[in-house]
Amino acid sequence: MDTAILVWGLIFSSIGIGYFIYGRRQSNMAVRWCGLALILYPYLMTDALTMVAVGIAIMLVPRFVDL
Structure with missing residues (x-):
């Protein structure tokens, strides 16, 4: 497995957690x-x-x- 894939996956998953929490608190479905x-x-x-x-x-x- 390529190290770059693991690092980018970690970065984008972390950003995704932030988006998800923000969207839930603001009731923004998009x-x-x-x-x-x-x-x-x-x-x-x-x-x-x-x-x-x-x-x-x-x-x-x-x-x-x-949305």
Whole structure:
């Protein structure tokens, strides 16, 4: 297993926990679901560059989507 995948997975999962907690406290469903996605998606990734690209895309979703 590549070390970069483990490190990026830890970073994006930590950000996802923050998004999830913030979304739950603010009752913002877009942020909450993106937080959950950030926590879970690193398990599906096998390439570090793809992981970073998908993680940044998920982090930007609440900026443009309001649920």
